Amino acid sequence: MNTSILSCDKDPMGMAIADFFHHQKADKLRVLSSQFEEDEIPVKDLFRDFKQMSALERKALQLASGKILDVGAGSGCHTLSLQDMGKEVYAIDISPTSVEVMRQRGVKNVQLINLFSEQFTEKFDTILMLMNGSGIIGQIGNMPIFFQKMKLLLHPGGCILMDSSDLRYLFEEEDGSFLIDLAGDYYGEVDFQMQYKQIRGDVFDWLYIDYQTLSLYAAEYGFKAEIIQEGKHYDYLARLTFA
Ligand code: SAH
Numbered sequence: 001m002n003t004s005i006l007s008c009d010k011d012p013m014g015m016a017i018a019d020f021f022h023h024q025k026a027d028k029l030r031v032l033s034s035q036f037e038e039d040e041i042p043v044k045d046l047f048r049d050f051k052q053m054s055a056l057e058r059k060a061l062q063l064a065s066g067k068i069l070d071v072g073a074g075s076g077c078h079t080l081s082l083q084d085m086g087k088e089v090y091a092i093d094i095s096p097t098s099v100e101v102m103r104q105r106g107v108k109n110v111q112l113i114n115l116f117s118e119q120f121t122e123k124f125d126t127i128l129m130l131m132n133g134s135g136i137i138g139q140i141g142n143m144p145i146f147f148q149k150m151k152l153l154l155h156p157g158g159c160i161l162m163d164s165s166d167l168r169y170l171f172e173e174e175d176g177s178f179l180i181d182l183a184g185d186y187y188g189e190v191d192f193q194m195q196y197k198q199i200r201g202d203v204f205d206w207l208y209i210d211y212q213t214l215s216l217y218a219a220e221y222g223f224k225a226e227i228i229q230e231g232k233h234y235d236y237l238a239r240l241t242f243a
Contacts, residue, residue: 001116004094005096005112006096011199012196012199012201013095013194014096014098016196017043017074019196026044026196031194032193033192033193035191046077049077055231056236057078061078061081061128063126063228066126067124068082069122071133072133073102073110074095074098074131075101076091078128078130079091083108090124091110094112099112121152125157126160127150129160129161132208134164138207140209140213143217147221151221155242156243161228162238163238164207164214165233166188166211167188186213188208191203211225211238214240218240
């Protein structure tokens, strides 16, 4: 499990966020993967406000309560919305550039730290992981480390609000059946690499997880899982409560 922070010359998303913040426009933020065609993240979407967020995200922000942690806060869009609602929220990110932009945008509590860093031991009531928040877990094999960390960071009765997608639709055949190699790696494990202008980041693992698999792991580690809302395309918002 990677526990470090990014260096500025390996942080394409942070650079894109800083450009958009300072100039109200940005170049292409390219997303490369060994499994998919090249894609792009529209940088302005990283600055979405409450009205521009998906229904799942708005629901998550409404449910977040007590002392809230926004994991991988990016430009701070969710944190700023929560602050506007008068909620107590703390943002963390591994991008020094994004953290600086969050400070300049008025995020009150923001820290440059990796979720999995041993130094990070503060306790919260709600942990928010949004924009395929399960991605940060990286691989299915990291589930034990992830849930141990969540137990350390959550007050009893606290919860994780996480969105993800079931990637099974990528394996759908014309007749509607699914062709998934059950003996292979879990089908939601992907690799990504981002590029912005000349800055190319390192390749990183990103986990998409279907709700059933997530709830099985959650139960194993003492969390109660619920589906709060389903999105339009195999995506969902889950709440995992630490009993
Ligand atoms: N939540 C934001 C940004 C999502 S992109 C939004 O919805 O717009 C994912 C973010 O997570 C990036 O800013 C990345 O730097 C950060 N990140 C990735 N791994 C992390 C980790 N282990 N700990 C904290 N932040 C992390």
